[in-house]
Amino acid sequence: MGQNGKRVEGPRCVAIVGPFGSGKTTLLEALLARTGTINKFGSVDSGGSVGDGSDEARAHHMSVEANIAEADFLGDTYTFIDCPGSVEFQFESQPALSAADIAVVVCEPDEKKLPALQLILKTLEERNIPRILFLNKIDKCTRRVREMLEVLQRASSTPLVLRQIPIWKNDIAIGFIDLALERAFIYREHAPSEMIEMSDSDHARELEARYNMLETLSDHDDVLMEHLLEDMEPPQDQVFDDLIEEMRQGQIVPMLIGSAETENGIQRLMKALRHEGPGVATTTKRLGIDENAKDEAIVQVMKSIHTPHGGKLSISRVLKGSLKDGSVFYGEGGKEVGRVSGLFHVQGQKTIKDNVARAGQVIALGKLEGAHTGMTLSTEKDGIDPLEMLELPAPVYSMAIKPKEHRDEVKLYATLQKLVEEDPSLRIAQNQDSGETLLHGQGEMHLRVAVERLEGKYNINIEHHKPSVPYKETIRKPTEVRGRHKKQSGGHGQFGDVLLDIKPLSRGEGFAFSESITGGAVPKQYFSSVENGIKDALAKGPMGFEVVDVAVNLSDGSYHNVDSSDQAFRSAGSLAMREGLPDCSPVLLEPIMNVKISVPNDVTAKVNTIVAGRRGQLMGYDARPGWPGWDQVESLMPQSEISDLIIELRSISAGVASFEASFDHMQELTGRQADMVLAAKQAAQ
Secondary structure, eight states, rough: OGGGGOOOOOOEEEEEETTSSSHHHHHHHHHHTTTOOSOOOOOTTTTTSSSSSSHHHHHHTTSSEEEEEEEEETEEEEEEEOOOOOOOGGGGGHHHHHHHEEEEEEESOGGGGGGHHHHHHHHHHHHTOEEEEEEGGGGOOOOHHHHHHHHHHHTTTSSSSEEEEEEEEEEEEEEEEEOOOOOOOOEEETTTEEOOOOOOHHHHHHHHHHHHHHHHGGGGOHHHHHHHHHOOOOOOOHHHHHHHHHHHHSSSSEEEOOOOTTTTTTTHHHHHHHHHSHHHHHHHHHHHTTTTTTOEEEEEEEEEEEEEETTTEEEEEEEEEEEEHHHHHHHHOOEEEEEEOEEEETTTTEEEEEEEEEEEEEEEEEOOOOTTTTOOEETTTOHHHHHHHHOOOOOEEEEEEEESSSSGGHHHOOOOOHHHHHHHHEEEETTTTOOOOEEEEHHHHHHHHHHHHHHHHOOOOOEEEOOOOOEEEEEEEEEEEEEEEEOOOOSEEEEEEEEEEEEETTTTEEEEEEHHHHHHHSSSHHHHHHHHHHHHHHHHHHTTSSSSSSSEEEEEEOOOOTTTTTTHHHHHHHHHHHHHHHGGGGGEEEEEEEEEEEEGGGGGHHHEEEEEEOOOOOEEEEETTOOOEEEEEEEEEGGGGTTTTHHHHHHHHTTOOOEEEEEEEEEEEEEHHHHHHHHHHHHHH
């Protein structure tokens, strides 16, 4: 029901989110089975589910991308978006949530997954997206649901409201009592629950739990508060209106119970979505779309995919108006994005062609080459400003990649652009020092799946390894050195002669060149050539790395009227440096990063141990702003020590830790660590 008791009509969009392993894809399968969309209930483990249809998802038995499926229920169309639970793939849910009407948050009766649940709930809270909590695997719950509610409440800053309580038999949940309807139901496996008479003991439990529910609702309804204070039973319509309004306003999070695997509680969840969930009109209001604006179509791009035969598809929610095949779309500033070539409904890995799409529907727009994930598009020529700005997560894991076959180099570059279009949380960069192509992402599995896609979907065999660390070298003491380049081979010869003073600079000062020539020993016209020769030599010092923090002064030299040239003095400068640097006590430098680690505070002490074990220096820690129960640990760590840091951090934090790293300074590296770096360099050469 909505305003004036009317139920919302029209297509709905429901995001299914939750921690890894909570049963989201199984819930999608159960919803499709219960609505008659599929005939056979597929299993995630066997690779038969609609959700995990990609090769990578089936290989790893986990969702690695947002999956989309449609279902009809009692005359309404629902588009479900099953979002990955692993923190490595959670960015997939961000653009999908932008245009979703409501989120079903799937969780388990497992305290260990609280931090992961908190990550998800916080995202929904910040974006004010209405949400229902579905406590899955109730058949495996070993503690009372009201106890579990108290535990789960720690992950939510919005009050959780228990809508159902289980009916127990021999410590197993065999059914539930709906606290709003005040009715009892017995579960039937893979079938709708059956209504039964409530026992006296269950009725007593129901009265207590219902009062707790009404008490929370009354925080936002003075009339209901008066009913409770006067010990009057409120009308059932008023209870439902409060549940609906307060959930849509983000004031409460209703909690339903069930088991996706046996389809228990699925019918009740579908009815809650139908009667209580908002529609596209509420979503457009939340996103700030003017209802009285021009009669153009507005869509939000939720996901981009490149299909082997159909080209690019931009999966989008139609927020306003209607569109047809051939519609032209414009983005920010009125920039034309392209003309739609084909409209498609998406069902897992399958697409079904259509001719028109209307407000509320999720539709794939064919070959809209200028569209990207997260964009807001309009058929109005003036375009439209983005409704939401996607915040890309900081990369925490990297690998250097290259094709095994040299002929695939051009193809790899083009394919990487497609990969990043499909998953913007991947980033591509070039290491200027090593020439490596770097793939950055959210974890080891995230990049493993990216490589699998390059090899499987795009047929490019890939070699990958840990990225090179940009070590440098510098000098500790000064020296004076002469460099003379003299060559005679008939005709004009080559002659350049320089005397250089080389000395160390303070860390971070780079390179400085000066000259103190007197009497024209070296003509001014050759000064820049000497400097270029010096830079040539600094590109690779005695240890094999770029030399930094060095000052060089050209103090003397000589020249020949005929044989001297720019090239001769460049060679003389380079020769002098190559001969002089080994006498300057060269030393290796390694990059030190400022690393800010975010973790639940019960593992902060372990983080401190990890930092110390990786040659890090702890700078301090404090409560993470806006994150109850979390800390932010700041440290300085060598870049070489953070390549697999995220793996260790996530292993101690139930998979939720993250960090941001930025370059801080270069620091001398000596002893065994330096010997290992030099040995590896020599082996590579």
